Amino acid sequence: PTGYMENSISYSAIEDVQLLSWENAPKYCLQLTIPGGTVLLQAANSYLRDQWFHSLQWKKKIYKYKKVLSNPSRWEVVLKEIRTLVDMALTSPLQDDSIHQAPLEIVSKLLSENNNLTTQDHESIIVAIAPLLENNHPPPDLCEFFCKHCRERPRSMVVIEVFTPVVQRILKHNMDFGKCPRLRLFTQEYILALNELNAGMEVVKKFIHSMHGPTGQCPHPRVLPNLVAVCLAAIYSCYEEFINSRDNSPSLKEIRNGCQQQCDRKPNLPLRLLHTSPDLVSQEATLTECRLKPVIVTSNEIHVEVERNNTANQKMTANVGNDSEPNLIDCLMVSPTCSTMSIELSAQADRILGCYVEILKMLSDYDDWRPALASLLQPIPFPKEALAHEKFTKELKYVIQRFAEDPRQEVHSCLLSVRAGKDGWFQLYSPGGVACDDDGELFASMVHILMGSCYKTKKFLLSLAENKLGPCMLLALRGNQTMVEILCLMLEYNIIDNNDTQLQIISTLESTDVGKRMYEQLCDRQRELKELQRKGGPTRLTLPSKSTDADLARLLSSGSFGNLENLSLAFTNVTSACAEHLIKLPSLKQLNLWSTQFGDAGLRLLSEHLTMLQVLNLCETPVTDAGLLALSSMKSLCSLNMNSTKLSADTYEDLKVFL
Numbered sequence: 001p002t003g004y005m006e007n008s009i010s011y012s013a014i015e016d017v018q019l020l021s022w023e024n025a026p027k028y029c030l031q032l033t034i035p036g037g038t039v040l041l042q043a044a045n046s047y048l049r050d051q052w053f054h055s056l057q058w059k060k061k062i063y064k065y066k067k068v069l070s071n072p073s074r075w076e077v078v079l080k081e082i083r084t085l086v087d088m089a090l091t092s093p094l095q096d097d098s099i100h101q102a103p104l105e106i107v108s109k110l111l112s113e114n115n116n117l118t119t120q121d122h123e124s125i126i127v128a129i130a131p132l133l134e135n136n137h138p139p140p141d142l143c144e145f146f147c148k149h150c151r152e153r154p155r156s157m158v159v160i161e162v163f164t165p166v167v168q169r170i171l172k173h174n175m176d177f178g179k180c181p182r183l184r185l186f187t188q189e190y191i192l193a194l195n196e197l198n199a200g201m202e203v204v205k206k207f208i209h210s211m212h213g214p215t216g217q218c219p220h221p222r223v224l225p226n227l228v229a230v231c232l233a234a235i236y237s238c239y240e241e242f243i244n245s246r247d248n249s250p251s252l253k254e255i256r257n258g259c260q261q262q263c264d265r266k267p268n269l270p271l272r273l274l275h276t277s278p279d280l281v282s283q284e285a286t287l288t289e290c291r292l293k294p295v296i297v298t299s300n301e302i303h304v305e306v307e308r309n310n311t312a313n314q315k316m317t318a319n320v321g322n323d324s325e326p327n328l329i330d331c332l333m334v335s336p337t338c339s340t341m342s343i344e345l346s347a348q349a350d351r352i353l354g355c356y357v358e359i360l361k362m363l364s365d366y367d368d369w370r371p372a373l374a375s376l377l378q379p380i381p382f383p384k385e386a387l388a389h390e391k392f393t394k395e396l397k398y399v400i401q402r403f404a405e406d407p408r409q410e411v412h413s414c415l416l417s418v419r420a421g422k423d424g425w426f427q428l429y430s431p432g433g434v435a436c437d438d439d440g441e442l443f444a445s446m447v448h449i450l451m452g453s454c455y456k457t458k459k460f461l462l463s464l465a466e467n468k469l470g471p472c473m474l475l476a477l478r479g480n481q482t483m484v485e486i487l488c489l490m491l492e493y494n495i496i497d498n499n500d501t502q503l504q505i506i507s508t509l510e511s512t513d514v515g516k517r518m519y520e521q522l523c524d525r526q527r528e529l530k531e532l533q534r535k536g537g538p539t540r541l542t543l544p545s546k547s548t549d550a551d552l553a554r555l556l557s558s559g560s561f562g563n564l565e566n567l568s569l570a571f572t573n574v575t576s577a578c579a580e581h582l583i584k585l586p587s588l589k590q591l592n593l594w595s596t597q598f599g600d601a602g603l604r605l606l607s608e609h610l611t612m613l614q615v616l617n618l619c620e621t622p623v624t625d626a627g628l629l630a631l632s633s634m635k636s637l638c639s640l641n642m643n644s645t646k647l648s649a650d651t652y653e654d655l656k657v658f659l
Helices: 046-070 075-091 099-114 119-134 140-152 157-173 181-195 201-212 223-238 240-244 251-257 278-282 284-292 309-317 328-332 338-342 345-362 370-377 391-403 409-415 441-455 457-467 468-476 480-494 499-510 515-535 547-555 574-583 600-610 625-633 650-656
Strands: 014-018 029-034 037-042 295-299 302-307 540-542 567-568 591-592 616-619 637-642
Touching: 014 046, 014 600, 029 046, 046 075, 046 099, 075 099, 075 119, 075 251, 075 625, 099 119, 099 140, 119 140, 119 157, 140 157, 140 181, 140 480, 157 201, 181 201, 181 223, 181 345, 201 223, 201 345, 223 240, 223 345, 223 370, 302 616, 345 370, 370 391, 370 409, 391 409, 391 441, 409 441, 441 457, 441 468, 441 480, 457 468, 457 480, 457 600, 468 480, 480 499, 480 515, 499 515, 547 574, 574 600, 600 625
Parallel strands: 540 567, 567 591, 591 616, 616 637
Antiparallel strands: 014 029, 029 037, 295 302
């Protein structure tokens, strides 16, 4: 009979598959031997025939191994069959993911159905399938088996020799742990097994370095996100018992409403949230009242009023009766119990926490990884129980310090909140924040780096004046130069409206040598500014080519320029530093910066102060999108020349909307 088959043939019914090789045989045919006869399959060409031949052989052998390994009797025979199966997969000419995945799934099913294997059997099977794992992810059941082996035999040589290339491949190529969570769990257990070795964290550090590579740039873009995902999941698991028993811990809504009395809570589970002694709990009402009162800090004859948590308390009062969840950091700052609440982890959870926080520290030490790490951690992706745990926030402080020390704006800007209305690491580690454990050194460092690059300088100063004026004054009183500069800027930009508060700031500045010196310099600048802004002088001014910032400053300090409307600095050598002098020209409407070195920092300052500017020429300047976007706040701007700059198409479209 010829033509199409009327009935299908099951793969298990095929007894043999052969290529027709006798003389005068039909071209491109396969002979299948089945019970009761044979069947010839004819392909269109030899390539397709060979594909059929190898595919049918593969299917036939897979059915055989499934049958043999489904009923194991002697493990010596089973191990031999597994090795043969692996060799067949490696030598098959077929190119398909299932060629390697099918043997792994067979072994995975075998292991899941036989729990009475010895440790030696485990290791023998892992070594046998190791060649298949070099280019393939292990299936979920096999991952679970590997996790068990890591937990029970962390010092086994299999962990180092077999699992290391498997985990490296997972970290380099995995795209989404959400689709394969057991791969993440296996990676997590593997790292913990490395930490159990004699060298401990040194072995983990070498592994992280091997993932990064010896060069300054890691060639694998997926390694860092995958490592961070593993760290976050491991840290979350440390607090999982506390999270699952949140009916025994204060919720955010209860914290906001002040339901913190021990009698209002359900009985605590063993080793859950350990509250303070009854004596401290009984004093909560008194402590809360004290927090609403200002604290007077006396130093010589100066009295500085520091209002702790006053803003947070006002927020809490305003939100009473609202069912929405309050801000997390505000809750931790306002709640009397959370400020004294301690969390006690089990020994195992404590080891896990220590290991993975150390890994986050290691990741923050790589310059090329730090921008992406800062972006991933900016939303504060940790449970509130971790943020209330003193050990965790103290250890994580190193990572935040690394962000604060990095001069790149893309890194230290991640200290701020990811969006309006949500607190960030800056609030968490500032005085009054739940994680602040020093006298404000880290806070001063963060303020210093943010002020150096933040184009919304006035807005940032307003935020500090509203929420952190007390800590700023206290640190300035102790001689911190950054905070002295902040207070001077608040006075210079008229951030503070209240006269009494201005006098307190002045008294604070005059109480230290550095503050007195900077305040005197501020007064000199104010006198010069009044003289500069006095009406009179020319309406148009052009500086000679090759003039510098110092030349411009010398010229503007020589007389009054209150009437100056048109200033040309084209083809000079001025930089962004001259912006400090330009913002003192109240009538300036046209500014020509063609072919200068005026950059983004200067644009940010101009956008805040020269609100009357109408014409701006930035042709052939080194400005970028970061600075040009700041111009969107200049509503009076009518003409803007950005030829030969690094302007992108997206920023151009954004500016067209605002200007």
